[in-house]
Amino acid sequence: MSEKTNDLVRLNRLDAGVVELVIDRPEALNALNIQVLLSLKAALETLASDASVRVILLRGAGEKAFVAGADIREMQTMGRSDAAQFSRLGHSVCLLLESMPKVTVAAVHGFALGGGTELALACDFILASEKAQFGLPEVGLGVIPGFGGTIRLARTLGLARAKELVFSGERIGASEAVQLGLVRKALPQDGFFDEVRKQAAKIARNSLSAVSAAKSLMNEFEETSGVHPKVDAEIQRFSSLFGTHDQKEGMVAFSEKRSARFEGL
Numbered sequence: 269m270s271e272k273t274n275d276l277v278r279l280n281r282l283d284a285g286v287v288e289l290v291i292d293r294p295e296a297l298n299a300l301n302i303q304v305l306l307s308l309k310a311a312l313e314t315l316a317s318d319a320s321v322r323v324i325l326l327r328g329a330g331e332k333a334f335v336a337g338a339d340i341r342e343m344q345t346m347g348r349s350d351a352a353q354f355s356r357l358g359h360s361v362c363l364l365l366e367s368m369p370k371v372t373v374a375a376v377h378g379f380a381l382g383g384g385t386e387l388a389l390a391c392d393f394i395l396a397s398e399k400a401q402f403g404l405p406e407v408g409l410g411v412i413p414g415f416g417g418t419i420r421l422a423r424t425l426g427l428a429r430a431k432e433l434v435f436s437g438e439r440i441g442a443s444e445a446v447q448l449g450l451v452r453k454a455l456p457q458d459g460f461f462d463e464v465r466k467q468a469a470k471i472a473r474n475s476l477s478a479v480s481a482a483k484s485l486m487n488e489f490e491e492t493s494g495v496h497p498k499v500d501a502e503i504q505r506f507s508s509l510f511g512t513h514d515q516k517e518g519m520v521a522f523s524e525k526r527s528a529r530f531e532g533l
């Protein structure tokens with residue numbers, strides 16, 4: 269059964285307590301604008317308290333992308349306080365995915381860039397097809413990841429590898445993501461979502477109270493080193509880059525489909 273929570277986010281209820289939460293903005297490669305984030309937040313809040321739900325599969329609509337990042341066109345006009353608000357909203361979605369008493373799985377079949385990689389990292393784990401592409405290209409736009417990506421990537425890959433990816437903005441494919449430990453294995457593109465649903469159903473057959481007890485315990489290990497204590501620092505750093513020459517230039521250059529000319533200002 270497919271429910272439209274609104275025009276940007278769709279909910280498919282599958283068997284045995286598995287639901288697919290689909291970001292449905294394929295014409296912009298499912299880029300996260302404020303409206304998408306608000307819709308995701310509302311849907312996740314509802315699912316968190318729905319006793320029939322066990323596993324949430326987060327995915328993007330269309331052939332090409334999970335999520336190609338935060339919406340660059342929308343960010344282009346943001347000042348510092350808008351950026352701080354935007355960052356707080358993004359964090360609230362990621363923290364919900366990370367902490368809700370359900371299993372959250374990112375199903376990545378194409379581009380997961382910037383905010384897309386960050387959203388995927390906030391899920392309990394990522395299932396990726398062989399066409400998945402990950403990366404945090406924000407420094408090429410004059411900003412930094414603003415949804416907790418720096419912290420979660422460092423936690424997953426180790427500090428030096430995460431720094432290399434964040435500082436270079438380089439994209440990696442599925443096989444490198446496997447080597448780095450971001451995902452366990454790359455699944456075939458053909459039949460990817462069928463396989464993802466099968467794996468979700470397998471988890472859903474286990475005791476949800478046991479699985480969510482394990483989840484909260486494992487998250488507690490992260491309490492001091494994890495994202496929560498660093499949210500305010502990241503929001504402050506992220507928003508302080510808005511209004512700089514390089515942030516404006518980076519985002520205008522994206523819209524004009526040309527390389528950015530940065531001045532370090």
Ligand code: DAK
Pocket residue numbers: 295296297299336337338339340341351352354355356357358359379381382383384386405406409412413414415506
């Ligand atoms: N924002 C807005 N529109 C986007 C977009 C994005 N991130 N990514 C793609 N699109 C749009 C394109 O502009 C294009 O629109 P039209 O020109 O057709 O109107 C359409 O989607 C199709 O994209 P392309 O024509 O570019 O498709 P290609 O196959 O040629 O290229 C691509 C695919 C994924 C390589 C390319 O679209 C691309 O480089 N996209 C941008 C990827 C990127 O830089 N992502 C990082 C964005 S910055 C925050 C939280 C998080 C973040 C920031 C703040 N807070 C909470 C404050 C994170 C920041 C980011 O994510």
